[in-house]
Amino acid sequence: xAVVSQHPSxxxxxxxxxxxxxCRSLDFQATTMFWYRQFPKQSLMLMATSNEGxxxxxxxxxxxxxxxxxHASLTLSTLTVTSAHPEDSSFYICSARDQSTSGSFSYEQxxxxxxxxxxx
Amino acid sequence: GQNxxxxxxxxATEGAIVQINxxxxxxGFNGLFWYQQHxxxxxxxxxxxxxxxxxxxxxxxxFLSRSKGYSYLLLKELQMKDSASYLCAVMDSNYQLxxxxxxxxIIKP
Numbered sequence: 001x002a003v004v005s006q007h008p009s010x011x012x013x014x015x016x017x018x019x020x021x022x023c024r025s026l027d028f029q030a031t032t033m034f035w036y037r038q039f040p041k042q043s044l045m046l047m048a049t050s051n052e053g054x055x056x057x058x059x060x061x062x063x064x065x066x067x068x069x070x071h072a073s074l075t076l077s078t079l080t081v082t083s084a085h086p087e088d089s090s091f092y093i094c095s096a097r098d099q100s101t102s103g104s105f106s107y108e109q110x111x112x113x114x115x116x117x118x119x120x
Numbered sequence: 121g122q123n124x125x126x127x128x129x130x131x132a133t134e135g136a137i138v139q140i141n142x143x144x145x146x147x148g149f150n151g152l153f154w155y156q157q158h159x160x161x162x163x164x165x166x167x168x169x170x171x172x173x174x175x176x177x178x179x180x181x182x183f184l185s186r187s188k189g190y191s192y193l194l195l196k197e198l199q200m201k202d203s204a205s206y207l208c209a210v211m212d213s214n215y216q217l218x219x220x221x222x223x224x225x226i227i228k229p
Binding site for chain 2: 042043046091108110112
């Protein structure tokens with residue numbers, strides 16, 4: 001099946017610094033990638049939809065200037081958490097669609113392993 | 121508004137059968153997904169239903185009734201490794217996934 005990787009898998013940073021998380025589709029091209037955040041014991045919360053070659057679409061309540069998304073190629077999207085604060089500590093997960101498959105099943109999302117961010 | 125409801129937590133015994141229900145109200149419907157998520161890990165795909173009926177895949181089956189806005193995930197011959205959260209997600213008319221809060225399944229020996 002399609003594989004999505006994320007790097008780093010975990011990161012600890014100091015308050016006020018910026019952190020970049022990479023999401024790669026390893027064996028397929030993904031024109032659309034999604035960034036989610038998940039707090040403990042809660043469900044996934046979609047932060048933004050990343051489209052290759054265009055600006056990301058952010059969900060209501062998500063600050064686009066704080067969570068910078070760049071989808072520069074068909075296999076790579078990055079999320080940069082700028083000026084991170086302890087409340088940004090969370091599990092960040094990306095997913096991607098393999099749109100080379102046909103039919104409705106092309107809308108299945110393949111998830112990366114997640115990045116656990118801790119801001120001290 | 122859009123809403124996905126599933127129980128917060130369920131407990132079952134190893135070797136038994138458990139059914140996890142999911143009801144939904146969304147703007148449009150383009151299919152329903154079930155994902156399994158172990159603690160600290162990303163979700164993994166289990167099933168996809170877009171037509172009414174039962175889809176069976178090994179020990180796991182998923183059922184959909186579009187008229188009732190209802191789905192269930194059936195797990196048979198439960199194993200300890202099945203202890204996880206099970207997420208129900210509906211794809212709406214914009215092909216966005218709307219996620220339920222997840223059901224934490226606890227398997228006891």
